[in-house]
Amino acid sequence: MRFEVTVLGSCAAAPKVDRHHSAHVLNVREQFFLIDCGEGTQQQMMRAGISPLKLSAVFITHLHGDHCFGLFPLLSTLSLLGRRTPLKLFAPQPMQELLEGFDRYFNRESPFEIDYTPVDTRLHSLIHQTRTLEVYSIPLRHSIPSCGYLFREKQPPLNIRKSCIDRYGLGIAQIAAAKRGEAVRLHTGEVVPNEELTYRPFAPRSYAYCTDTHYSAKAAGLAKGADLLFHEATFADEERAAARQTGHSTASEAARFALRAEAGRLLIGHTSNRYKDPYLLERQARAIFPQTDLAVEGRTYSVAPKFNPEKGM
Amino acid sequence: MRFEVTVLGSCAAAPKVDRHHSAHVLNVREQFFLIDCGEGTQQQMMRAGISPLKLSAVFITHLHGDHCFGLFPLLSTLSLLGRRTPLKLFAPQPMQELLEGFDRYFNRESPFEIDYTPVDTRLHSLIHQTRTLEVYSIPLRHSIPSCGYLFREKQPPLNIRKSCIDRYGLGIAQIAAAKRGEAVRLHTGEVVPNEELTYRPFAPRSYAYCTDTHYSAKAAGLAKGADLLFHEATFADEERAAARQTGHSTASEAARFALRAEAGRLLIGHTSNRYKDPYLLERQARAIFPQTDLAVEGRTYSVAPKFNPEKGM
Numbered sequence: 001m002r003f004e005v006t007v008l009g010s011c012a013a014a015p016k017v018d019r020h021h022s023a024h025v026l027n028v029r030e031q032f033f034l035i036d037c038g039e040g041t042q043q044q045m046m047r048a049g050i051s052p053l054k055l056s057a058v059f060i061t062h063l064h065g066d067h068c069f070g071l072f073p074l075l076s077t078l079s080l081l082g083r084r085t086p087l088k089l090f091a092p093q094p095m096q097e098l099l100e101g102f103d104r105y106f107n108r109e110s111p112f113e114i115d116y117t118p119v120d121t122r123l124h125s126l127i128h129q130t131r132t133l134e135v136y137s138i139p140l141r142h143s144i145p146s147c148g149y150l151f152r153e154k155q156p157p158l159n160i161r162k163s164c165i166d167r168y169g170l171g172i173a174q175i176a177a178a179k180r181g182e183a184v185r186l187h188t189g190e191v192v193p194n195e196e197l198t199y200r201p202f203a204p205r206s207y208a209y210c211t212d213t214h215y216s217a218k219a220a221g222l223a224k225g226a227d228l229l230f231h232e233a234t235f236a237d238e239e240r241a242a243a244r245q246t247g248h249s250t251a252s253e254a255a256r257f258a259l260r261a262e263a264g265r266l267l268i269g270h271t272s273n274r275y276k277d278p279y280l281l282e283r284q285a286r287a288i289f290p291q292t293d294l295a296v297e298g299r300t301y302s303v304a305p306k307f308n309p310e311k312g313m
Numbered sequence: 314m315r316f317e318v319t320v321l322g323s324c325a326a327a328p329k330v331d332r333h334h335s336a337h338v339l340n341v342r343e344q345f346f347l348i349d350c351g352e353g354t355q356q357q358m359m360r361a362g363i364s365p366l367k368l369s370a371v372f373i374t375h376l377h378g379d380h381c382f383g384l385f386p387l388l389s390t391l392s393l394l395g396r397r398t399p400l401k402l403f404a405p406q407p408m409q410e411l412l413e414g415f416d417r418y419f420n421r422e423s424p425f426e427i428d429y430t431p432v433d434t435r436l437h438s439l440i441h442q443t444r445t446l447e448v449y450s451i452p453l454r455h456s457i458p459s460c461g462y463l464f465r466e467k468q469p470p471l472n473i474r475k476s477c478i479d480r481y482g483l484g485i486a487q488i489a490a491a492k493r494g495e496a497v498r499l500h501t502g503e504v505v506p507n508e509e510l511t512y513r514p515f516a517p518r519s520y521a522y523c524t525d526t527h528y529s530a531k532a533a534g535l536a537k538g539a540d541l542l543f544h545e546a547t548f549a550d551e552e553r554a555a556a557r558q559t560g561h562s563t564a565s566e567a568a569r570f571a572l573r574a575e576a577g578r579l580l581i582g583h584t585s586n587r588y589k590d591p592y593l594l595e596r597q598a599r600a601i602f603p604q605t606d607l608a609v610e611g612r613t614y615s616v617a618p619k620f621n622p623e624k625g626m
Contacts, residue, residue, distance in 0.1 A: 014390045017359045021386075039386040040353045046330045065389045065419045073334075073352040073382045077327045094418060101414055105407060106378045 002027050003153070003205045004302040005228060007295045008044035010269035012066070012234045012248075015039065020297060021066040022270060024230065025050055026151055026207055028133055034058045034074075035149060035209050041070035042077050048298060053083055057128060059135070060091035061211060062121070062146035063098075072102050079110040086113040090128060090135075092121050092145050121147035124222050129154075138222045140213035143247040148211065150223055153204035164197045203306040208261070211270050214244065215253035220260035227303045229263035230295065232270035233281050239272075251281035255288035264303070269295035315340050316466070316518045317615040318541060320608045321357035323582035325379070325547045325561075328352065333610060334379040335583060337543065338363055339464055339520055341446050347371045347387075348462060348522050354383035355390050361611060366396055370441060372448070373404035374524060375434070375459035376411075385415050392423040399426040403441060403448075405434050405458045434460035437535050442467075451535045453526035456560040461523035463536055471511040481505060516619040521574070524583050527557065528566035533573035540616045542576035543608065545583035546594050552585075564594040568601035577616070582608030 004027050009020030021038020025045065032054040034041070045052050052074055060068050068091070078087065089095070099116060119127055119137050122145075128135040131154075138148035158179050164170065174184045178197040185191050208223035211232035223229060234248035243250050249257070251268060258266035266289050271278050278294055285292040293301070317340050322333030334351020338358065345367040347354070358365050365387060373381050381404070391400065402408070412429060432440055432450050435458075441448040444467075451461035471492050477483065487497045491510040498504050521536035524545035536542060547561035556563050562570070564581060571579035579602050584591050591607055598605040606614070 014393050015356055017356055020356075039383070040356065043328055043330055043333075043353065063418060065386060069382075069386045069389070070352070073378060076378045076382075080327050098414070098418070101411070105376060105411070 001202075001305040002029055002302070003207070003227075003305070004300050005207060005230070005267075006048050006050065006300045007267070007269065007297055008041055008048060009036075009038050010271065010295045010297055012232075012270045012272050014273065015066075016273060018297070019273065020044055021069070022061075022211065023070065024209060025055075028151065028153065030054075031056055031130060031133065033135075033151065036061055036067045036211075037070040037074060038066050039069040039073075042074045044297070048300075052078055053081055055087060056085075056130075057088035057090065057135075059149050059209075060089070060095065061140070061148065061209070062092060062142060062144055063095065064144065064212065067212075072106060075102070075110070075114065076106060078112065079107060083112045086115045088128065089114055089116045090119050090149075091116070092147065093118050119147060121145040132156075136222070138208065138210060138219050139216075140210060140219055141216050141247065142212045142214070146212055146247075148209050148213070148219060148223070150206060150208045150226065152206040155204055156201050158194075158198040159201045160198055161196075164192075168192060168197075170197075199308050199310045201308055203308065205303045205306060207303070208263070210257070212248060214247055215249050215257060217260060220257045223257075223261040223263070225262055227264040227306075228267065228301060229258050229261060229265070230267045230269060231257050233268035233285060234270050234272050236275060236281050237284050251284035252288055255285040255292060258285075258289040258292070263289075264291065265301075266292040267295045267301060268292060314515075314618040315342055315615070316520070316540075316618070317613050318520060318543070318580075319361050319363065319613045320580070320582065320610055321354055321361060322349075322351045323584065323608045323610055325545075325583045325585050327586065328379075329586060331610070332586065333357055334382070335374075335524065336383065337522060338368075341464065341466065343367075344369055344443060344446065346448075346464065349374055349380045349524075350383040350387060351379050352382040352386075355387045357610070361613075365391055366394055368400060369398075369443075370401035370403065370448075372462050372522075373402070373408065374453070374461060374522070375405060375455060375457055376408065377457065377525070380525075385419060388415070388423070388427065389419060391425065392420060396425045399428045401441065402427050402429045403432050403462075404429070405460065406431050432460060434458040445469075449535070451521065451523060451532050452529075453523060453532055454529050454560065455525045455527070459525055459560075461521060461526070461532060461536070463519060463521045463539065465519040466517035468517055469514050471507075472514045473511055474509075477505075477510045481510075483510075512621050512623045514621055516621065518616045518619060520616070521576070523570070525561060527560055528562050528570060530573060533570045536570075536574040536576070538575055540577040540619075541580065541614060542571050542574060542578070543580045543582060544570050546581035546598060547583050547585050549588060549594055550597050564597035565601055568598040568605060571598075571602040571605070576602075577604065578614075579605040580608045580614060581605060 008023035011019035022036040208226035231254040321336035324332035335349040521539035544567040595607040
């Protein structure tokens with residue numbers, strides 16, 4: 001039941017020896033999603049012990065190099081490793097044109113398909129789903145088209161309360177009906193409402209990834225209720241003008257976003273290298289939103305399962 | 314008087330946590346040249362303490378991703394750092410088209426020019442020179458157009474033997490004539506041959522970089538006399554068939570190249586990750602060419618100045 005984010009890279013502008021460009025891996029019950037792919041992402045994945053062969057989809061927020069220059073090297077390595085499973089790729093245009101250039105010059109003999117879906121960064125829409133997960137785009141406000149992504153578990157199917165099976169002497173057809181959400185008529189003629197017979201085993205968890213962007217109240221509304229929220233904080237509060245000018249956010253703006261989104265926990269990152277003490281930004285954000293952590297490369301941030309306490313009833 | 318090569322990356326195929334794709338920096342008396350630029354080169358430069366701002370030219374051997382995917386990230390960082398000096402770039406086509414795509418989508422506001430010269434990999438020609446250095450292309454044999462590069466110091470200007478100035482009572486005009494290579498007529502009418510008056514203070518040094526390639530006797534002839542030779546050895550001798558099939562060389566082939574080129578010292582690299590003991594390749598090459606070292610990432614290999622012992626005469 002894992003739902004966890006590993007931060008592979010979280011630095012803005014020029015990288016450093018120990019700071020890498022943007023990339024997160026989200027593991028939802030052993031489904032692996034890569035979000036952004038700065039230079040060196042494949043080596044950062046190795047350091048984190050995550051095989052790139054496990055990736056089922058890649059999501060790119062916007063086409064600035066620090067968010068996507070690691071993509072073609074990663075795809076090349078997947079070719080070398082003999083991947084055969086298609087890889088889904090979600091990114092704004094002109095990714096199509098870049099992919100065509102990549103295929104033409106660097107990837108002529110790839111054994112797997114890249115299943116590319118262009119993302120319209122102006123729209124909040126369901127762009128991808130698996131059996132257990134939905135992914136939505138979140139329009140952001142940056143110097144070029146940019147969007148965040150919201151990953152949310154689907155409502156789990158209804159479970160039957162075992163205690164009810166004995167109490168009402170339910171048969172297989174009645175159990176199946178209850179699991180479909182129906183009320184059940186007993187052989188006595190009594191009708192038992194569905195809510196009495198079933199429960200949701202756990203509440204869906206969600207992760208919102210919002211970078212690069214100005215503060216956007218609208219985006220905060222779309223990330224509503226995220227258990228874990230990553231929001232960029234390129235600048236400290238003192239550089240608010242620079243943040244505005246470059247289409248980025250300050251630490252306090254990230255915190256205000258989290259507050260408005262009613263997030264469970266805030267991770268801030270994409271911080272400028274200018275801060276000798278990057279925990280300054282954490283302190284500034286915590287003054288507004290106490291459940292804030294500075295994203296640390298190589299570290300994994302988990303959202304615990306939210307099991308339904310009614311299960312035992 | 315430095316003439317030294319720092320190996321930033323030397324692995325073939327998929328990178329590892331501690332092995333990077335091809336990139337060497339050649340420092341010739343504080344002129345810095347980057348040769349190949351695999352993913353992560355900019356961070357490897359930082360690790361080696363070499364500022365990318367110091368680079369005066371970049372040479373790419375061929376357009377396989379493991380030799381050039383670090384180029385656009387590096388150029389982006391140079392833009393961010395505010396470089397203004399034009400950067401020379403030598404690479405085979407279709408680099409022009411790749412650069413245009415890069416400029417269009419990722420590099421619209423760069424403060425410096427990229428001065429690109431296409432390299433015809435079929436030709437051995439002088440492609441670049443500075444006041445003190447010449448760079449030649451060396452055609453190689455790979456699965457796509459590929460060339461090596463030979464960096465050679467120019468002959469230094471003639472120095473006057475100080476002892477002769479007193480002995481013959483030379484004036485400024487006579488000294489200048491001798492430095493131009495002329496014989497000098499003394500006031501006694503005696504003519505002193507130039508060789509007696511002057512000497513070359515040192516012999517030119519050279520570095521040849523040959524990857525990716527089959528063994529090529531012709532290329533060895535063009536790298537003749539290189540003080541330091543880097544030659545790829547992707548495979549051990551046991552994988553000769555694989556080397557042939559993929560357009561690469563074995564350790565022994567690299568050594569035979571060095572022998573034929575009469576190189577001073579051989580560095581082998583671009584070794585496959587399949588070898589748990591990569592020094593196996595060094596041992597195989599040393600059996601043929603004893604002055605062989607396996608290129609180690611982060612290590613610097615120097616060529617000492619070859620001062621002319623006649624100076625003291």
